[in-house]
Amino acid sequence: MMAMLNLSPRQKRLILWLALAVLIAAVLWAARPVLIPYILGLVLAYLLLPVVNWLNRRMPKKLRTWGAARPLSIIVTYLVLISLITGIFAFFVPLVIEQAQILVDNWPQLSEDVRQLWEESLGWYTENIPDEWGQTIETNLRDLADDIATTVQRGIVATARTVAGTLGFVIGLVVIPFWLFYVLHDESELKEGLAHVVPLQARPDASCAIRLIDDILSAYIRGQLLLVLFVGGMATVAMFIIGVPFALVLGVIAGLFEILPYIGPILGAIPAILVALVSDPISALWTAIAFFAIQQVENLILVPRIAGESVQLHPAVVMVVLVMGNELGGFLGMIVAVPIAAIIRDIFKYSYLRLLDEPLEPEEAMAHVRSGQDIRLGI
Numbered sequence: 001m002m003a004m005l006n007l008s009p010r011q012k013r014l015i016l017w018l019a020l021a022v023l024i025a026a027v028l029w030a031a032r033p034v035l036i037p038y039i040l041g042l043v044l045a046y047l048l049l050p051v052v053n054w055l056n057r058r059m060p061k062k063l064r065t066w067g068a069a070r071p072l073s074i075i076v077t078y079l080v081l082i083s084l085i086t087g088i089f090a091f092f093v094p095l096v097i098e099q100a101q102i103l104v105d106n107w108p109q110l111s112e113d114v115r116q117l118w119e120e121s122l123g124w125y126t127e128n129i130p131d132e133w134g135q136t137i138e139t140n141l142r143d144l145a146d147d148i149a150t151t152v153q154r155g156i157v158a159t160a161r162t163v164a165g166t167l168g169f170v171i172g173l174v175v176i177p178f179w180l181f182y183v184l185h186d187e188s189e190l191k192e193g194l195a196h197v198v199p200l201q202a203r204p205d206a207s208c209a210i211r212l213i214d215d216i217l218s219a220y221i222r223g224q225l226l227l228v229l230f231v232g233g234m235a236t237v238a239m240f241i242i243g244v245p246f247a248l249v250l251g252v253i254a255g256l257f258e259i260l261p262y263i264g265p266i267l268g269a270i271p272a273i274l275v276a277l278v279s280d281p282i283s284a285l286w287t288a289i290a291f292f293a294i295q296q297v298e299n300l301i302l303v304p305r306i307a308g309e310s311v312q313l314h315p316a317v318v319m320v321v322l323v324m325g326n327e328l329g330g331f332l333g334m335i336v337a338v339p340i341a342a343i344i345r346d347i348f349k350y351s352y353l354r355l356l357d358e359p360l361e362p363e364e365a366m367a368h369v370r371s372g373q374d375i376r377l378g379i
Contacts, residue, residue, distance in 0.1 A: 041176040046221040204362040231258045238290035244276045311342045
């Protein structure tokens, strides 16, 4: 207690802010099941905000003078979104459900075909692979299978708890359209309000931090959505051309797995290759080549152009981050781990540049971080 009294006012303020940050983090973590609808709403906000802003800029001046331009832009965006969702459910979803039902009905036969293929491969493997190599390979495969099973089970359990275990989750889904309206309507005011929570002298830094976070989240969310649509669409078309059964369902699966960077395309290709393998081995080869080509187009052309420079993390780092996200938050943790890691990286860079012996100005430090230049760590 005496040590606390001997601290300078600045050190006491720092402790106060750290305590507040820990408290907020603890509350958010404890309430995470009921916050999932709001996270989904935030994702929708990032997707819809460019449309709302575009419409708002093109509204008649009288509507902007009356303050009706932005609400009307949001309503029009809502109507377009509802129309798209209705169209998807009317035409696309029934096809997916139909193919999914056929896949479920044929699952016993597919499983039997996979088992027979496995036994044939195992016979070749036993005859041609030395025992000392075989034991190592079998141990690694067994460990990998256990890890995958554990991850899937954890994700299913977490999802079930979230959907069935909290009334707040259901309430959140109901209020999201109204909450989202206020977020889209008062976007600039919300950012200013967050900055005004901090003391006056720290507001320029808070404003820059909010803009850095906004840059990463907006680029990442919109980029991932476009990549999901591209990979899912191209995989579906490729499998239709090759003649793989259940092409639409397998394409949807491939697109959804695209949410996970780097490992998602590999996981999404496995079901398609297995289904093709049991129907026609040549089709499996062409399916693997098609997925490889799609991934190359994605990595070489689309990722640099669509995702931008906001999430500059090495693939090896991304894989470690995904494992940590899965350990801390299950499947949802894997989804949010990469942008959170990028945010932590950029906030650290910005803070370091502002704490140098000759600190950079807030805007200069933010420009330095945005440019992706390295920083020199001096003690």
